[in-house]
Amino acid sequence: MYVASTRSPGRTPKVSGRLPGTVFALGAVSLLTDISAEMVTAFLPVYLIYTLQMSYVQFGLLDGLYTGATAVLRLVGGFVSDRTSRPKLVALFGYGLSAVTKLVFPVVGASAFGIGGVLATDRAGKGIRTAPRDALISLATPPDQLGAAFGVHRAMDTVGALCGPLLTFLILSQIGTAAGPVFVVSFVFAAIGVVVLLTFVRERRSKVNRSRVSLKAGVRLLRDARFRRATIAAALLGLVTISDAFVFVVLQKVSDIPVGFLPLLPLGTAAVFLLGAAPIGRMADRFGRWKVFFAGHVLLLVTYAMLLVPDGGFLAVGIALAAHGLFYACTDGVLSAYASGFVPADLRATGLATIQTGQALTRMLSSVVFGVMLAGMAMSSVVIALVAVLIAALVAVALLVRSA
């Protein structure tokens, strides 16, 4: 295991030093877990529609609901991990919970209640583990390398997300649509992820005598002007970030590429994100994380602008997906790196969870609003409105942060 090769995580290497092994170990955990999760995501429609002959619509509804619930559970996971100062244990619980659900799926069979419950538990595990995991990364990494560390982690995570559906395809085409093999293989990857976390991730117990973290301390975090501004800015920009699915669907329609390419568009964004995450993370360390985070949203503007180019064909799609992937590379890990730079260590998980939850909730809201607008208006008017609001949000955020 190459993860164990990097020693002395405690010492701070100066310029372009190697990242601590913990970052790679946590990257490996996320890679394995994402293989497991994305295998199931790719299989679920087939499983529900053909094997169980269940109505897919209601699960779409439930899934949207769970995504919202996950955002709130992130706060709980973050707070508990700070309160107990055992982020590894809390993360382990989250990863373990999701791993176990993979074996429960075939057991509940065609019960709508059962499937709903298993999906909810899986999502709960994801919500709980995110903040302590990011806290572990940030606490193991020297402050001047946080961007690089989160970049490497997100890149590894995306490798897993790309491999999962590929594995599902191989199983479906070679063995068939029987549920057993997909769920068992998915469980094995998740379980290996848990073992890697348990074995290869070291938790740095802080030497400082921690004052017990209270809810009050968590709330007090919002009194810090820098933290408050970052939270508001991230939430504001989340408000103009529509879901990926909308971007892909509108892009396919407007650019007028064959509809058969629709399932492949997410791969474009993911591939660019994968390649860009680590170098852009390093860039963020050098030039300023907030600047890169802001620049990412300017790239999102490029993506939205491409949604206004009729019959743009594959060129427009290429530009849009490149900008979309770079948007993620500039924002996803970079926001956590930015916040880790000033949130106190004993409130790290709570702080990261707060910023991420605000962003996730406003993103969900924006997708609902966007959907309602699409139901009543022509697509180009909706996209023009979106572009205008994004520009307004960028100006507002620039002023907000400059006023510091």
Next chain:
Amino acid sequence: MSGHRVLVGVIAIVLLVLGGGGYVAYIAVRQPAASEAAPAPKIGDVVYIDLDGGQDRVTTLRPDGQRIASGLRCQRFHRAGGTSVCLRLAGPGPTYEAAVLNADNSVVKTVPLPGIPSRARVSASGNIVAWTSFVTGDSYTVPGGFSTRAGFLDLRTGAVTDSIEHFDATVNNRPLKAADVNYWGITVAADDNTFYATLASGGLNWLVKGDLTAKTARSVRQNAECPSLSPDGTRVAYKKRPTPLDKWSLVVLDLRTNKEITLPETSGIDDQAVWLDESTLAFGAVKGEPRTAVYFVPADGSAPAKAEIHNAASPVSVK
């Protein structure tokens, strides 16, 4: 970190890989063999997808009860007039395609689908092939929901229409221009031009009657999904539910009298029904038991639906 802990971790990983790999290998070698050169189905046979073991093979049921599995694997299947359509797995992603086969069972055309297969239909002449696929995650009102794309292929010209969502739609005599228009469940009449389908927008849906050449669709009535036109063109069977929280039932609408009959014991259907002949409908559903079955039901509502083929889907009669 202690060497002990690493050793235990490595052993645990090895055991997990061996266990999972062993299970998958066991399932893989247990797969039943299929006859690749299955004889062509004859008039009177019912063809369906056998779901047993996850092989999803297109299988022929003879009137004498004999079952013959073919090498063709599909998620959805339909055939008429010597043409077959098979919606199936196509590549990593996973992506899916509509494969169109001629009477010799050789593939004449494949069309990539934008999502997961949902409905498949061939017109009685075998000239028009229509399909619907789910596009996941792009519901217009609920994140994580779904929408659909319905397309068709005209075998006489080879022209593919990926999606009919750009057709000029008229609902209750008013043109519908919303961006969230969705069609599903195309069924084509004997003239290979008139079609019925479901049109949805803003959370409502309608049975529409349309024209493939003129690219138009006009609402017939509200709340009717996955229509299936009878061979004589006088009736449409579709699934209907009072509210989105209820279960669907199979309903037959007589186009001459505009009267609806709800067929008994069809609650829980989520399929585009198929006319086996002028008086019998068939559909796949899970009802009360853990496995899917194909049900037959008289189209006049004179008797309840009855499970005829277990662990099966996509029934179609050979005419």
